[in-house]
Amino acid sequence: MSQTDITLNELQQRVDHWIKTVGVRYFSELTNTAVLMEEVGELARIMSRKYGDQSFKAGETDEKLADEMADVLWVLVCLANQTGVDLTKAIELNIQKKTQRDAERHKNNDKLH
Numbered sequence: 001m002s003q004t005d006i007t008l009n010e011l012q013q014r015v016d017h018w019i020k021t022v023g024v025r026y027f028s029e030l031t032n033t034a035v036l037m038e039e040v041g042e043l044a045r046i047m048s049r050k051y052g053d054q055s056f057k058a059g060e061t062d063e064k065l066a067d068e069m070a071d072v073l074w075v076l077v078c079l080a081n082q083t084g085v086d087l088t089k090a091i092e093l094n095i096q097k098k099t100q101r102d103a104e105r106h107k108n109n110d111k112l113h
Helices: 008-021 029-050 065-083 087-101
Strands: none
Touching: 008 065, 008 087, 029 065, 065 087
8 A cells, every 4th residue: 555545444534533623523414415416416517528428618627527536535434424334344245235236247238248
């Protein structure tokens, strides 16, 4: 791991520390859910223009793509912290679920070959 690589657990701890020292407190879970939707929308706007059929307006670029992805991740981590979700455990369980459920599904999907 390089110096910038952090685990999900470390990310959850760093976001929590930032919220409690710089951000004062978490927004409510409902507010953060709305903020998450807003951030996903901003990401979708860039994606639809860079990879989809829409074009950028004058002065718009895709330079904020990474920042918008980070904004989505930030708010998702906030929600995990607020609701007591251990993202490391959650993603491990999710990978297991997908592996069992989709063991043959994607291999047998002609659309993917």
